[in-house]
Amino acid sequence: MAGACVSGGAGADARPGSSIRVMLFDLDDCLLAHSRAVAIGLARARAETGGAVAAADPDTELRRWRELEEHHYGRWLRGEIDFLEQRRERARGFLAPFGIAPTPDEALGWFDRYMVGYRASWSLFDDVLPALDALERAVPGIRFGVITNGDLTFQSEKLEAIGLAARIEHVIASGEVGVAKPAAGIFDLAAAAFGEPVSACAYIGDRLRTDATGAHDAGMLGLWLDRPLEALGVPVEAGAVPPGVVRLTTLLDLPAAVAAPHAAGTSPGTSSPAPRRSPTGTT
Numbered sequence: 226m227a228g229a230c231v232s233g234g235a236g237a238d239a240r241p242g243s244s245i246r247v248m249l250f251d252l253d254d255c256l257l258a259h260s261r262a263v264a265i266g267l268a269r270a271r272a273e274t275g276g277a278v279a280a281a282d283p284d285t286e287l288r289r290w291r292e293l294e295e296h297h298y299g300r301w302l303r304g305e306i307d308f309l310e311q312r313r314e315r316a317r318g319f320l321a322p323f324g325i326a327p328t329p330d331e332a333l334g335w336f337d338r339y340m341v342g343y344r345a346s347w348s349l350f351d352d353v354l355p356a357l358d359a360l361e362r363a364v365p366g367i368r369f370g371v372i373t374n375g376d377l378t379f380q381s382e383k384l385e386a387i388g389l390a391a392r393i394e395h396v397i398a399s400g401e402v403g404v405a406k407p408a409a410g411i412f413d414l415a416a417a418a419f420g421e422p423v424s425a426c427a428y429i430g431d432r433l434r435t436d437a438t439g440a441h442d443a444g445m446l447g448l449w450l451d452r453p454l455e456a457l458g459v460p461v462e463a464g465a466v467p468p469g470v471v472r473l474t475t476l477l478d479l480p481a482a483v484a485a486p487h488a489a490g491t492s493p494g495t496s497s498p499a500p501r502r503s504p505t506g507t508t
Contacts, residue, residue: 245483247419251430252373260457266343293318302405312336347386356476363480370395372415377401407439437470
């Protein structure tokens with residue numbers, strides 16, 4: 226596991242000495258190895274489809290599937306289509322270049338076949354449990370929650386499957402509350418669920434803009450978990466870590482980042498260019 230890389234700079238909104246009492250997490254590709262499960266699920270669905278779909282280049286098809294995920298999941302987040310329709314649209318879009326035009330039921334059936342492999346591959350990243358244990362030692366009484374751009378029932382199923390449900394006090398899901406990251410409203414709702422001000426909360430996720438910057442702009446300590454996911458079809462943009470946002474490469478360094486004196490909105494060092502991932506969906 227790579228060591229921490231912390232970047233950012235002291236900003237005007239620094240609140241030295243404030244303490245973090247609530248640690249909030251993104252779910253997919255932060256706690257749960259979502260992109261790995263996506264790759265496995267897609268490979269299984271392609272193999273079952275056979276023909277040209279199975280024979281196509283796996284890296285190209287995985288990137289294309291992730292692009293469809295980002296586009297249509299984003300449409301659902303914006304309220305343009307319902308949750309099942311975004312799944313149908315992703316299946317239709319994926320199969321179209323192969324001359325396959327499924328009916329609505331066939332499209333959803335193909336997506337369901339993808340979901341078999343995806344669900345079977347849900348797993349925790351290796352750094353999650355050690356980080357949670359270390360956080361509890363470093364910050365006695367700290368409470369854990371999740372903020373996710375997703376469907377509450379589906380995301381809760383993931384937490385149960387990976388064994389984290391009992392440690393997560395509140396799950397704030399965009400599909401339930403009607404507002405999605407990076408809007409400040411969802412971070413405000415999460416803080417309110419714990420009965421704490423946003424300044425007493427920290428939030429970490431794998432997306433710089435949607436997760437870390439969104440949390441920081443809402444008044445939380447925003448932490449970006451820069452996991453190396455490019456080989457799994459996750460798109461990357463060039464960008465820089467904004468001042469006041471903390472960049473980590475492993476959750477193992479989260480306790481030190483949260484307990485440090487700069488934990489209320491600033492981080493040591495200066496801003497530096499770093500890759501930035503585009504938003505991706507949560508299936």
